[in-house]
Amino acid sequence: MEDLAIYLGCLLLVAGAGFSLLAAVGVVRLPDLLTRMHAASKAGAVGGGLILLAVPLVALDASVALRAILGVLFLLLTTPVSAHLLARASLTAPDRGTPMIKINELEREKRISP
Amino acid sequence: MRQIVLGVALVLLWAAITANFSTPNLALGALVALGALAFLRRSFSQPLHFRKLRALLGLSISFCVELMLSAIRVARVVLTPDLDRVLRPAIFAFPLGVKSDAEIATLANLITLTPGTLSVDVSDDRTMLYVHVLQHTTREAFIAELQNGFERQVREVFA
Numbered sequence: 154m155e156d157l158a159i160y161l162g163c164l165l166l167v168a169g170a171g172f173s174l175l176a177a178v179g180v181v182r183l184p185d186l187l188t189r190m191h192a193a194s195k196a197g198a199v200g201g202g203l204i205l206l207a208v209p210l211v212a213l214d215a216s217v218a219l220r221a222i223l224g225v226l227f228l229l230l231t232t233p234v235s236a237h238l239l240a241r242a243s244l245t246a247p248d249r250g251t252p253m254i255k256i257n258e259l260e261r262e263k264r265i266s267p
Numbered sequence: 268m269r270q271i272v273l274g275v276a277l278v279l280l281w282a283a284i285t286a287n288f289s290t291p292n293l294a295l296g297a298l299v300a301l302g303a304l305a306f307l308r309r310s311f312s313q314p315l316h317f318r319k320l321r322a323l324l325g326l327s328i329s330f331c332v333e334l335m336l337s338a339i340r341v342a343r344v345v346l347t348p349d350l351d352r353v354l355r356p357a358i359f360a361f362p363l364g365v366k367s368d369a370e371i372a373t374l375a376n377l378i379t380l381t382p383g384t385l386s387v388d389v390s391d392d393r394t395m396l397y398v399h400v401l402q403h404t405t406r407e408a409f410i411a412e413l414q415n416g417f418e419r420q421v422r423e424v425f426a
Binding site (some may be wrong): 166175176177179182183184185187188190191192194195196198199200215216219220229230232233234236239240241244252254256257258259 | 280283284286319334335337338340341344345346350354357358359360375376377378379380384385386387388394397399401403406
């Protein structure tokens with residue numbers, strides 16, 4: 154039983170590390186900040202979350218498990234907020250580079266003020 | 268009554284997190300719990316319904332499923348050799364049906380962590396939520412999907 158938990162934990166660790174790696178690859182490969190935030194917020198949060206979920210399975214300790222699960226919760230609460238702020242900042246900043254956007258209804262309806 | 272239950276739960280949580288069930292630590296936890304309860308006093312005005320809890324559970328489950336799907340989808344996009352062919356980024360204005368700050372914030376956070384969408388901004392009059400989409404289809408399809416999915420569920424939780 155303990156072995157099973159540890160193997161499952163290792164599996165989660167590898168999956169989490171894989172998603173984190175893919176998030177990093179996405180940040181390098183995608184063309185502009187907005188598309189990069191997709192990779193960083195989603196794949197990044199899932200990667201970090203899976204690694205945190207692996208911790209209780211490997212540690213087998215109630216207090217460690219509780220803290221790890223709270224960690225996942227806070228990760229899921231804070232990641233979208235930071236992604237949102239970065240995305241908004243990139244659209245409000247004077248030097249916006251050349252974002253690759255095919256349809257932009259925000260631009261059409263108003264210029265957001267900082 | 269509910270405040271007492273919540274207070275005891277908070278103290279136990281405090282002891283579990285600090286991994287220390289000694290009397291001084293429990294007393295410290297009780298102080299923190301009292302502070303938190305005093306801070307939350309106003310939110311206890313309306314009673315909690317079990318129907319709401321079920322809606323919250325449903326929302327949490329569908330959120331976890333969507334989160335995994337979205338990570339897998341981003342991973343697949345990232346690994347495509349020809350990025351320009353699969354990327355169709357767009358910013359859509361989504362007409363908000365929910366009105367309160369808590370509902371809008373919850374919906375925006377859910378949108379950011381679900382497949383191919385990232386909330387960017389809320390209009391000043393809070394009628395529009397601007398969403399960045401990684402691979403856009405049509406505006407109508409996008410709006411319909413959100414309205415029938417998360418927006419309805421968020422409304423059930425907060426209703």
